[in-house]
Amino acid sequence: MPGLEFMRRLAALVPRPRLRLTRFHGVLAPNAGLRAAVVRGPPLNTSAPEDEHAHGAPARMGWARLRRRVFDIDLEHCPQCGGEFKIIAAIEEPAVIVRILTHLGLPARA
Ligand SMILES: [Zn+2]
Numbered sequence: 001m002p003g004l005e006f007m008r009r010l011a012a013l014v015p016r017p018r019l020r021l022t023r024f025h026g027v028l029a030p031n032a033g034l035r036a037a038v039v040r041g042p043p044l045n046t047s048a049p050e051d052e053h054a055h056g057a058p059a060r061m062g063w064a065r066l067r068r069r070v071f072d073i074d075l076e077h078c079p080q081c082g083g084e085f086k087i088i089a090a091i092e093e094p095a096v097i098v099r100i101l102t103h104l105g106l107p108a109r110a
Helices: 003-013 063-071 094-103
Strands: none
Touching: none
16 A cells, blocks of 8 residues: 555545544433533532633643653652752743853753
């Protein structure tokens, strides 16, 4: 089978991005009248104000947590004493960054 033909057949099997692959029918269908009776919903007596993150998608993970999860690098705790790191300053001026790196004897270019 030629490569282009193979790619055409393979592409036909790949669903579009964000396409829902699970379809519910009957009482579980999105607009079914009895769906509320069989599907667990939010609690009925909500006295607290509606919080966007309480029932929806989980809050987004911070970059430090993502790095620890993916690369197993802990950027939240000091490797010497185990204390929690805090951001005390953010240096964004390129000229200042170059001066600091040069002073420390580190390369100032990637
Ligand atoms: Zn420390």
